[in-house]
Amino acid sequence: MGSSSLFAGISGLKSSQTSLNVIGDNLANLNTSGFKASRVSFANELTSTLKPALAPTGGIGGINPIQVGSGTRVSSVDRDFSQGNLAPTGRPLDLAIQGDGFFILTDGFQDSFTRVGAFNVDKSNDLVDSGTGLKVKGVSGNAINIPVNQTVAGKATATTDIKGNLNAEFTSGAINHIIQTASAYAVTGTGTTRTLTGSIDPTASTSVTGVGTAFTTELAVGDKINVNGEIRKVATITSDTALTVETAFTDTGNDTALTAGVGVLTGSIDPAASTTVTGVGTLFTKELAVGDQITVSGETRTISAIASDTSLTVSAAFSNNANDTSVMTDSMAVADLNDLSVNTTDYVAGDKISIVGTEHNGSDVTKTFTYGTGTGQDGTTLGALRTFITDNYGTAAATIDSSGFLTLTADPPGASELTLTISDATGNTGATTHPNYAINTTGSGDVYSTTIPIFDTRGSSFLVALHFEKTASNTWDLTPTMAAKDGSVTDALTSITFNSNGSFASTTGASTLTVTYKDGSTQTITLDFGTANAFAGLTQFGGTGSAAATDQDGNGEGFFSSTTVNSDGKVVALFTNGQTQDIGQLQLATFSNPAGLSNEGNNAFLPTLSSGQAILKTALSGRVGAIVSGVLESSNVDIAEEFTKLIVAQRAFQANARTITTTDEVLQELVSIVR
Numbered sequence: 001m002g003s004s005s006l007f008a009g010i011s012g013l014k015s016s017q018t019s020l021n022v023i024g025d026n027l028a029n030l031n032t033s034g035f036k037a038s039r040v041s042f043a044n045e046l047t048s049t050l051k052p053a054l055a056p057t058g059g060i061g062g063i064n065p066i067q068v069g070s071g072t073r074v075s076s077v078d079r080d081f082s083q084g085n086l087a088p089t090g091r092p093l094d095l096a097i098q099g100d101g102f103f104i105l106t107d108g109f110q111d112s113f114t115r116v117g118a119f120n121v122d123k124s125n126d127l128v129d130s131g132t133g134l135k136v137k138g139v140s141g142n143a144i145n146i147p148v149n150q151t152v153a154g155k156a157t158a159t160t161d162i163k164g165n166l167n168a169e170f171t172s173g174a175i176n177h178i179i180q181t182a183s184a185y186a187v188t189g190t191g192t193t194r195t196l197t198g199s200i201d202p203t204a205s206t207s208v209t210g211v212g213t214a215f216t217t218e219l220a221v222g223d224k225i226n227v228n229g230e231i232r233k234v235a236t237i238t239s240d241t242a243l244t245v246e247t248a249f250t251d252t253g254n255d256t257a258l259t260a261g262v263g264v265l266t267g268s269i270d271p272a273a274s275t276t277v278t279g280v281g282t283l284f285t286k287e288l289a290v291g292d293q294i295t296v297s298g299e300t301r302t303i304s305a306i307a308s309d310t311s312l313t314v315s316a317a318f319s320n321n322a323n324d325t326s327v328m329t330d331s332m333a334v335a336d337l338n339d340l341s342v343n344t345t346d347y348v349a350g351d352k353i354s355i356v357g358t359e360h361n362g363s364d365v366t367k368t369f370t371y372g373t374g375t376g377q378d379g380t381t382l383g384a385l386r387t388f389i390t391d392n393y394g395t396a397a398a399t400i401d402s403s404g405f406l407t408l409t410a411d412p413p414g415a416s417e418l419t420l421t422i423s424d425a426t427g428n429t430g431a432t433t434h435p436n437y438a439i440n441t442t443g444s445g446d447v448y449s450t451t452i453p454i455f456d457t458r459g460s461s462f463l464v465a466l467h468f469e470k471t472a473s474n475t476w477d478l479t480p481t482m483a484a485k486d487g488s489v490t491d492a493l494t495s496i497t498f499n500s501n502g503s504f505a506s507t508t509g510a511s512t513l514t515v516t517y518k519d520g521s522t523q524t525i526t527l528d529f530g531t532a533n534a535f536a537g538l539t540q541f542g543g544t545g546s547a548a549a550t551d552q553d554g555n556g557e558g559f560f561s562s563t564t565v566n567s568d569g570k571v572v573a574l575f576t577n578g579q580t581q582d583i584g585q586l587q588l589a590t591f592s593n594p595a596g597l598s599n600e601g602n603n604a605f606l607p608t609l610s611s612g613q614a615i616l617k618t619a620l621s622g623r624v625g626a627i628v629s630g631v632l633e634s635s636n637v638d639i640a641e642e643f644t645k646l647i648v649a650q651r652a653f654q655a656n657a658r659t660i661t662t663t664d665e666v667l668q669e670l671v672s673i674v675r
Contacts, residue, residue, distance in 0.1 A: 005663040008045075011071030012656030015042055018074050019649040026637045027646075033087075034096075034116035034603050035635035036079045037642075043075035081594045084636040086628055092564045093119045093127070096633040099625015101588040101617065105134035105604065106143075112604040113589055113597070113614065115633055121146050127571070132602050137587045139618060144571050144584035148560050152575045154459010157554030159526045160452055161537070162466075164547035168502065168540045170446035170470040176409055177360065177416030177443025181435040184404035185332060185382060186341045188222025202227055205248035210241035219243070222339060226283070227251065233339075271296050274317035279310035287334060288312065289383075296320070332400045333383025337371065340382065340432060347371040347380075347430030355388065357420040360395035360410040361449060367392040368425065382406075389420070391485035395465060407440065411481040412467035414447030446470065448545040454515065455554035456523060459577075462486050464513065468547065474498045474505075474540065480513050487517040496529065498540040504530045555579055567626040569619035588624050589614035 019040045029035040051066040086096050095117030097103070102113035112134065120130045126143040127136040135143035198212030208227065215237050219225070223234045225245070232245035270278045277296065284306050288294070292303050294314070301314035338346040349372030357365045369388045370377045378388050382400060389398040389408065396410045396418055410416045422434040448468045455461055463486075467479040476496045480489045492510035499505045513525045530537010538547060558577030565571050569586035591597060596610030607613055617624040 006660060008071035009656045009659035009663065011045060011073060012659065013653060015040075015072045015074055016649050016653035016656060018077075019645070020653070022077055023642050023646050023649060026642050027639070029635055030637050030639060032603070032635050033118060033632040034084065034114065035637065036081050036084075036115070037635070037637045038077050038079050040074055041076045041078065042072050045070045045073055079595050079597075079599070080636060082636050083633070085634040086631040087634045088631050090630055092562060092629050093117075093121070094630060094632050095119060095565055095586075096628045096631045097588070097619070097625045098628050099623070100590055100594075101619070101624040102590070102594075102605070102614075104137040104587050104589055104614070105129050105132065106137050107134055111137065111614070112600065112606055114603045114605065116603040117627075118632060121148065125149075132604070134604075138571075138584040139587045140584065141587075144586070146563055146571075147573055147581070147583060150560050150573070150575075150581075152555070152558040152577060152579050152581070154455055154457070154557045154577075155553070155555050156457040156523060157454040157525050157552050159528055160454070160549050160552040161528045161530075162452075162547060163530065163537050163550045164450075164539070165543065165545055166448055166468055166470075166476060166498075166538065166540045166547055167446070167545045168498075168542045170448070172445070172470045172472060174413035174445025174447045174469050175441065175443060176411075176413045177418045178407060178409045178439070178441040179418055179420060179437045180405050180407045180440040182438045183435045185335070185400070185406065185435070186404050187332075187335045187339045188220075188341050188343075200225070200227065202249055202251075206232075206235070206244045206246070208243050208245065210243075214240045215243050216240050224339075226286075269294070269296060271318055271321050275304075275313045275315070277312050277314060279312075283309045284312050285309050289334065292333070332402065332404045333381060333386065335382045336380050337382060337385065337432065338380070338430070342434065343430070343432045345429065345431040347428065347432075349374060349377060351428040351430045352425030353385065353432075354423050354425050355392065355420070356423070357393075358417050359393060360412055360416045360418055360443075362417040365393060365420075371430065385422075387484075391483065394463070394483040395481055397484065408437070410443055412447055412449055412465070412479055413469055414443055414445045414467070416443035418443070448547060450548050452549035453552065454523075454525060455552075455556050456515075456517060456521070459554075459556040461556050462515070464489055464515070466547075468496075468545075471495065474500065476540075482515070485518070487515055489513055489515045493527075496538070499533060502539050502541045503533055503535050504538045504540075506532055565627055565629045567620060567628070569627045585618060586627065588617050588619055590617055590622070590624060591615065 022038050022040045026037045048068045048070065049065055050068060053065040054063040056062040083098065086098065097115060097117070102115060103117055105112045105114060114129070118130045119127050119136055122128045122133070125146045125148050127146060128134060129136065138144040198210055200213065201209045201211060203209050208225070216239065219234055219237060221234050221237060225232055225234060227249050230249045230251060232247055232249055235244045235246045237243045268280045269282065270280060272278050277294070285308065288303055288306060290303050290306060293300050294303065296318050299318045299320060301316060301318060304313050304315045306312045337343060351371040353369040353371065355365065355367040355369055359365060369385055371380060373380060378384055386398045386400050386406060393408070395412060396408050398406060398408050400406050408418065408420050410418045420437050424431055449465055451463050451465050453461055454464055462482060465481045467481065469477045469479065471477045474497055478491055478493050478496060480491050482489045490513070492512050492514070493507055494509035496507050497505045507529065511527045511529065513527065515523045515525065528537070555577045558575030558579050561574045561576050563571060563573055565586070569588065570582050571584045571586065573581045573583050575581070591607065591614060592612035593610055596608050596612070597605035598608050600606050619625065619627045
C-alpha cells in the first residue's frame with residue numbers, strides 16, 4: 001500500500017520537474033528570434049485492478065471495476081509552430097517568413113532548417129547564416145552570391161516618355177530675352193585697316209627704327225607688330241621712324257611683316273579658286289580662326305581651314321573673284337583681353353574673371369574664367385571669354401558683333417530672368433573695367449519649360465531642356481536646348497497638336513531629338529507623347545503645366561549599392577544608377593509534420609521519421625508564406641501563459657511532495673504499532 005502511493009508521488013514529482021524544465025526553457029528563450037514554445041502533455045501510468053467490473057444479473061445492476069493508479073508520466077513534449085510577431089531590424093538581409101516554411105542552410109553535406117533569417121555576407125560574398133556560417137540555399141541548389149563588386153555598364157537613352165499637362169490658357173507668340181553690354185568693347189589703338197609702308201630695323205632690345213615708314217600716322221600705342229616672327233606691343237611712338245615695344249626681342253633681322261590693329265584683317269584677299277582665298281599683306285593664322293566668317297566681294301563665307309598666313313579655304317564656292325579688303329565678321333573675337341581699351345593692367349596666366357548671373361529660368365550661374373593658354377586655363381581672347389559664357393549657360397548663348405558689343409540671348413522664348421555680370425576676381429594681377437549689361441529685348445509670352453535627363457553610350461548624364469511654346473489654338477512648338485559645353489540638340493518636330501477636349505492628337509514631323517556631343521558623335525532620342533486621342537500622355541487643359549519626362553530607358557554606369565529580398569524570395573541587387581538585378585531566389589521547405597522536427601540548437605531543425613522529408617517550395621507558393629525583408633520573427637512564447645503554467649507546475653510539485661511526506665508518516669505509524 002505505501003509503496004504504491006510513494007511511486008505515484010515520485011512520478012508526479014518527475015512529471016512536474018519536466019514541466020518546470022519546459023516552462024523554464026520557454027521563458028529563457030523569450031528573446032530568441034524564431035523560437036517556438038513547447039508544451040508538456042501528461043498521461044496516467046498503468047493501474048492496478050482490485051476488483052473487475054461485473055455485469056448486471058437478475059435484479060442486480062452491474063458493478064464498476066475497482067482500480068488504483070500508480071502515478072503519471074510525460075506522454076509528449078510538443079512544439080508550437082504558430083507565427084511569432086515580426087520585429088523590425090532595419091537590415092535588408094534580416095528576413096522572416098510570414099506563414100509556413102523554413103529557410104534551408106547547408107554546409108555542403110547536410111541541410112538544416114530554420115525560421116530565423118538573420119543572414120549576412122561572408123568574404124566570398126555568399127549569403128550565410130550569421131550565427132553558424134552555414135550558407136543559405138537558393139533554388140539553384142547552391143549558395144546565393146551577392147555581387148558586391150559588380151558594375152553595371154551605362155546605356156544610351158533611346159526613348160523618353162513625356163507626360164503631364166500644357167496650360168491651354170497660355171498666349172501665343174513668345175519672344176526671346178536679349179541682354180547686351182551697355183558699351184562696346186574696343187581694342188587699344190586705331191583698329192583700322194592699314195598697310196605699313198617701308199621696313200623696320202630693331203636696333204636695340206625694345207627699339208624699332210623705321211625705314212621709309214610713317215609710324216605716327218600708320219600705328220598707334222597698343223598695336224602689335226611682328227618683328228621677324230615675334231609679336232610685340234607698341235609702347236611708345238617717338239617719331240615716324242622710331243618707336244619702342246613692351247618686351248625685348250631676340251631676332252634683329254629686318255622684317256616688313258607688320259600687324260596693325262588687333263582683330264582687323266589687314267591687306268587684301270584674292271579668291272583665286274572656288275573655295276580658296278589668297279592673302280596679300282595678311283596674317284591669316286594670327287588674325288582669323290576656323291569657323292570665323294569673312295566677306296569676299298559681298299559674299300559671306302565660313303572659314304573651314306587655314307593653311308598659312310596667306311592661304312585659307314572657305315566652306316562654299318563664291319562667284320565674285322574681285323579683290324576684297326573687308327574685315328572678318330568675327331573680328332573682335334581674336335582681340336586679346338589685355339588689348340581691350342577697358343583693360344588697365346595686363347592679366348597674367350592664372351588670373352580669374354568671375355562670370356555671375358542667372359539663367360532663363362532664374363537658376364544661378366557662378367563660374368570662373370581662368371586667363372592663360374596652359375592646362376586648366378580657358379584662353380586669353382575676348383572670343384574665348386564669349387565661348388566660356390556660352391558653355392556655362394545652359395539656356396543662353398553669347399555673341400560678339402564686329403562693333404564689339406557682347407550679347408547674351410536666351411535660347412527659349414518667353415518671360416526670362418536672364419542676367420550677366422563680368423568682373424575681376426580678388427587677388428588678380430590684371431584689371432579690367434567690364435561694361436554693364438542692359439536689356440536689349442524683353443523676353444515675353446508664355447513658355448513652359450521642363451528638363452529631361454539623357455545618357456550617352458558611355459553612360460554619361462546630360463540635361464536637355466524642352467521649351468513648349470504655344471503657336472496657335474491647340475498647337476504647340478517644341479524647342480530643345482542643352483549647355484553648349486555638353487554639345488547641341490535639335491528636334492525634327494514641326495508642331496504638337498491637341499484635340500478640343502485636351503487630349504493629345506498628333507505631331508507634325510518626327511518626334512525625335514538629335515544630340516551632337518562635343519566629340520562629334522550623335523544620338524537620336526524618340527519622344528513618346530502618348531497615344532493619340534487619349535489622356536494617358538501629354539494633355540492640354542487649363543491650369544498649371546506639369547509636363548515632364550516620367551521615364552527613359554537609358555542609365556549611367558552603376559556600382560553595387562545594397563541588396564533586398566522580395567516577398568517571393570527573389571534576392572535583388574540594387575545599383576547606384578537605379579538599376580536592379582535578380583541574383584537568385586531563396587529555397588524554402590515545408591514538412592508534413594513540423595512538430596516532428598528535431599531541434600539541433602542554433603535555431604536549426606533536422607527532419608525525423610515523424611516529420612517526414614522536406615518538401616521544397618518557394619515563397620508564396622502553396623501554403624508557404626511570404627518573405628518579409630528587414631525584420632526577424634520573434635519568439636512565440638506567451639509570458640503570461642508560461643507564468644500561469646509555472647504556478648500550476650509548482651503546486652503540482654508541492655502536492656506530490658506532500659503525498660510522499662504523508663505516505664512516509666503513515667508508514668512510520670505502521671512501524672510504530674509493533675513497538
